[in-house]
Amino acid sequence: MEKLVVLGLGLIGGSLALDLKKRGQFKVFGFDKNPEHIKKSLELGVIDEEISFSEIADADVIIVSVPVNVVGKLVSKVLDIVSATTLVFDVGSVKNEICKEIANHPNRKNFVAAHPLAGTEFSGPEAAILNLFDEKVNIICEADKADWRILDRAISLFKMLNMHIKMMNPVEHDRHIAYVSHLSHVSSFMLGKTVLEIEKNEQAIFDMASTGFASTVRLAKSSANTWTPIFLENKENVIKSLDEYIKNLNEFKELIENNDAEALNESMNSTNYIKSILNGIKESN
Amino acid sequence: MEKLVVLGLGLIGGSLALDLKKRGQFKVFGFDKNPEHIKKSLELGVIDEEISFSEIADADVIIVSVPVNVVGKLVSKVLDIVSATTLVFDVGSVKNEICKEIANHPNRKNFVAAHPLAGTEFSGPEAAILNLFDEKVNIICEADKADWRILDRAISLFKMLNMHIKMMNPVEHDRHIAYVSHLSHVSSFMLGKTVLEIEKNEQAIFDMASTGFASTVRLAKSSANTWTPIFLENKENVIKSLDEYIKNLNEFKELIENNDAEALNESMNSTNYIKSILNGIKESN
Numbered sequence: 001m002e003k004l005v006v007l008g009l010g011l012i013g014g015s016l017a018l019d020l021k022k023r024g025q026f027k028v029f030g031f032d033k034n035p036e037h038i039k040k041s042l043e044l045g046v047i048d049e050e051i052s053f054s055e056i057a058d059a060d061v062i063i064v065s066v067p068v069n070v071v072g073k074l075v076s077k078v079l080d081i082v083s084a085t086t087l088v089f090d091v092g093s094v095k096n097e098i099c100k101e102i103a104n105h106p107n108r109k110n111f112v113a114a115h116p117l118a119g120t121e122f123s124g125p126e127a128a129i130l131n132l133f134d135e136k137v138n139i140i141c142e143a144d145k146a147d148w149r150i151l152d153r154a155i156s157l158f159k160m161l162n163m164h165i166k167m168m169n170p171v172e173h174d175r176h177i178a179y180v181s182h183l184s185h186v187s188s189f190m191l192g193k194t195v196l197e198i199e200k201n202e203q204a205i206f207d208m209a210s211t212g213f214a215s216t217v218r219l220a221k222s223s224a225n226t227w228t229p230i231f232l233e234n235k236e237n238v239i240k241s242l243d244e245y246i247k248n249l250n251e252f253k254e255l256i257e258n259n260d261a262e263a264l265n266e267s268m269n270s271t272n273y274i275k276s277i278l279n280g281i282k283e284s285n
Numbered sequence: 286m287e288k289l290v291v292l293g294l295g296l297i298g299g300s301l302a303l304d305l306k307k308r309g310q311f312k313v314f315g316f317d318k319n320p321e322h323i324k325k326s327l328e329l330g331v332i333d334e335e336i337s338f339s340e341i342a343d344a345d346v347i348i349v350s351v352p353v354n355v356v357g358k359l360v361s362k363v364l365d366i367v368s369a370t371t372l373v374f375d376v377g378s379v380k381n382e383i384c385k386e387i388a389n390h391p392n393r394k395n396f397v398a399a400h401p402l403a404g405t406e407f408s409g410p411e412a413a414i415l416n417l418f419d420e421k422v423n424i425i426c427e428a429d430k431a432d433w434r435i436l437d438r439a440i441s442l443f444k445m446l447n448m449h450i451k452m453m454n455p456v457e458h459d460r461h462i463a464y465v466s467h468l469s470h471v472s473s474f475m476l477g478k479t480v481l482e483i484e485k486n487e488q489a490i491f492d493m494a495s496t497g498f499a500s501t502v503r504l505a506k507s508s509a510n511t512w513t514p515i516f517l518e519n520k521e522n523v524i525k526s527l528d529e530y531i532k533n534l535n536e537f538k539e540l541i542e543n544n545d546a547e548a549l550n551e552s553m554n555s556t557n558y559i560k561s562i563l564n565g566i567k568e569s570n
Contacts, residue, residue: 184501190533192559212504216469219497221560224553248475268509274477275506
């Protein structure tokens with residue numbers, strides 16, 4: 001059995017642990033500064049055993065799945081002690097900062113910067129689910145900075161989970177992901193906030209939450225502890241995407257104010273084009 | 286068999302036709318100014334027969350399911366000719382305008398102003414599906430303005446579809462629905478527009494459209510012909526909700542600019558409260 005360590009037993013780390021444990025090839029150890037997460041993970045069979053940080057050096061695989069503002073520091077500490085053959089990878093939603101942080105580490109070659117595009121709006125080890133990564137895309141940044149055997153091991157593991165692999169440079173990654181993931185989260189959080197502020201009468205929300213609200217506001221259930229550092233770490237791109245979004249909202253509002261039915265129709269019609277692009281994408285995550 | 290007429294064979298009209306036809310109690314006639322809709326509806330078994338407007342007067346039930354900017358005029362024309370016992374109801378997403386428009390019609394008592402809170406992002410008779418209304422809320426406005434037997438007939442029909450019924454005054458309805466439905470649609474359309482504008486590289490959208498984008502942008506696939514008149518007819522409320530939404534987005538952006546992790550966390554944490562309110566709501570519609 002290979003020794004696999006998961007540092008951070010949240011939704012992503014927990015789901016990786018659960019899924020890889022099932023394969024039978026790994027003994028899965030968990031580390032989390034929150035003792036409740038360890039307890040829950042053991043109870044739910046997400047991990048086989050708890051592990052202390054000093055015991056991880058000889059692991060075959062170490063997964064770093066902690067909030068993006070601490071991932072750089074933790075990966076460095078891990079690289080300080082790991083064996084020459086240990087694969088270390090992270091799963092963070094922002095990639096440029098982490099790549100810069102560990103760029104000059106003597107064991108940089110043991111590290112693969114990864115971002116599995118998968119998740120739900122839930123958090124903690126109790127949110128861990130099987131098959132979360134099935135058929136999802138995993139973005140690998142700066143693949144050429146990893147030792148080829150380390151990278152190959154990472155790819156094998158991702159393929160074991162039936163993921164698609166896409167190589168990307170971290171600057172490009174952060175710019176794209178701001179639009180297609182981070183902006184979605186802000187828009188959803190602020191939609192939830194706006195409706196909560198106005199609709200003091202909660203029963204009305206419950207009654208009227210069909211026709212779209214529930215799905216559009218779904219991401220507003222996401223963990224603030226996960227998303228605060230993501231927005232700050234990808235600050236420049238998130239702000240740029242927000243500026244564009246707010247500009248479009250203001251323009252749309254003006255069209256309504258001016259009763260410009262034709263332009264409203266045209267704006268929505270051309271956006272319908274998103275349909276053909278998203279066609280075939282599973283909406284489950 | 287009772288004679289049921291559906292004027293306007295789109296997603297809602299078509300789904301009502303399909304579902305009520307299945308019950309065996311109605312012969313379902315369809316009317317639509319688009320001959321393609323009639324053809325498709327007959328092909329798909331959404332209606333039993335086409336009908337001309339001059340033949341509808343003796344119907345037992347007439348459903349008016351056309352865009353909200355024409356519903357008032359059409360309901361008036363229908364009320365001009367219907368028999369004393371005919372139930373006429375609409376399904377529009379804005380209610381105050383229609384209620385005002387037909388307020389003084391001599392046959393006002395034949396009309397029930399309804400808004401079934403159900404739908405998908407698809408449109409036209411080919412989008413018609415069975416069980417769309419199952420367990421959904423149907424809002425009835427100005428129920429007291431309808432003859433009690435007419436209203437009772439409407440309620441029987443809605444209960445046959447397993448809908449919950451909520452009475453509401455039309456001004457309240459339009460104010461609430463702006464926040465929980467119309468705003469969701471604007472936010473989703475503008476999210477789609479923003480991402481389309483920036484991500485010229487469509488392959489990138491496809492690859493990166495997990496973790497939330499697909500569900501948050503789902504409503505941007507909705508029909509521009511349906512939604513343009515809704516936004517214009519509920520103009521005042523939609524603009525107010527948009528102002529609040531844009532204000533919240535700007536405030537959130539400022540928190541990111543100021544690296545105010547604590548306030549960002551607090552904002553998202555308190556919005557997480559939406560979870561407990563939406564708890565138990567099906568996300569399918």
